[in-house]
Amino acid sequence: MPINIRDLVKNAVIEASTTFREDQIHAYQKAIQREVNDNARWVLELLLENARIARSNKVPLCDDTGIPHVLVELGPETPFKPDLFHQIEEGVEDGLRKLPGRPMAVCGDDIERIEQSRGLASDPGKVIPPSILVDKMNDKGLKIHVLMLGGGPEIRSHTYRVFHQRDHGNLFKEALTWMRSEIPKLGCTPCIPALGVGRTHFEASSLMLKAMAYSNLHHQSSIEKKITDSLNSTNVGALVLGGSVTALGSMVKIGPQRASGVRIVCMRPCCCVEPRKSSIYISQDVLE
Known part of the structure; x- marks a missing residue:
């Protein structure tokens, strides 16, 4: 029986948009136990209950259903059919219509879209993903990761050069300065910051997406733990109400580097319902 990529991607869009992962749920449960601020603990409990309802009823975790990234x-x-990417795009459209996603695609030509002067498309499926990011992997087969990126974290994201001075501590200290400034303005805390460190702005952004795709809050590196601890010491708390839990964890992906005094860092403070993601794996045997 031939594999239906379109249906798999449709279901991935719905799962990413409606479901907390197991590590995410566990992180919230730990945060509730640790939180000393009663108001902030109440918010954490509500966010966990919101996730339970979203999963049970297959409704979005947030009214900002996000921009799909693949x-x-x-x-x-690994063999694949020439229409693979067309099937993926159709699956994303189907998923957004079924969910449904927020109809927020802007109509018009280049200038009209910037100025938002022609209104919005009523079809949620018109919220098309950016160009699909394609990479190789060591495992045989095909993996498709679907991520739904909301607008709040994008407003507070930062991609910039950092002079490392031959000390990784300087790099992460600078990135933490950005986070400490932006996360209180994010509002939708607790957050999970994602960082990509590369040679160019494109590479750093790609690595940041990969950090989100592969993150697991059960397995945190020493760098990720330090970032989380530093953010929790700010006492921003859930929904900026104050408290001991500002970050549930961190996601860091470091790529190849060039002989230079500069590293490019992409930082995105994922909000309280992110990363919203779902992954599909199709074995080589099924594809052949």
Whole structure:
């Protein structure tokens, strides 16, 4: 029986938009136990209950259903049909219509879209993903990662150069300065910051997306733990009400670097319902 990529992607869009992952749920449960501020603890409990209702009723975790982003990974000698990317795009459209997503695609030509002067499309499926990011992987087969990125974190994101001075501590200290400034303005805390460190702005942004796709709050590196601890010491708390839990964890992906005094860092403070993601794996046997 041929694999239906379109249906798989449709279901991935719905799952990413409606479901907390197991590590996310566990992180919230730990945060509730640790939180000393009664108001902030109440917010954490509500966010966990919101996730339970969203999953049970298959409704979005947030009214900002986000912009779909897709990462495709191909194993060595993995065959795929020429219409693979068309199937993925159709699956995203189907998922947004079924969910439904927020109808927020802007109509018009280049200038009209910038000025938002022609109104919005009523069809949620018109919220098309950016260009699909394609990469290789060591495993045989095909992986498709669907991520739904909301607008709040995008407003507070930062991609910039950092002079590392041959000390990784300087790099993360600078990135933490950005986070400490932006996360209180994010509003929708607790957050999970995602960082990509690369040679160019494109590479750093790509690595940030990969950090989101592969993150697991059960397994945090020493750098990720330090970032989380530093943010929790700010006492911003859930919904900026104050408290001991500002960040549930961190996601960091460091790529190849060039001989230079500069590193490019992309920082995105994922909000209290993110990262919203779902991954599909199709084995080589099924594809052949």
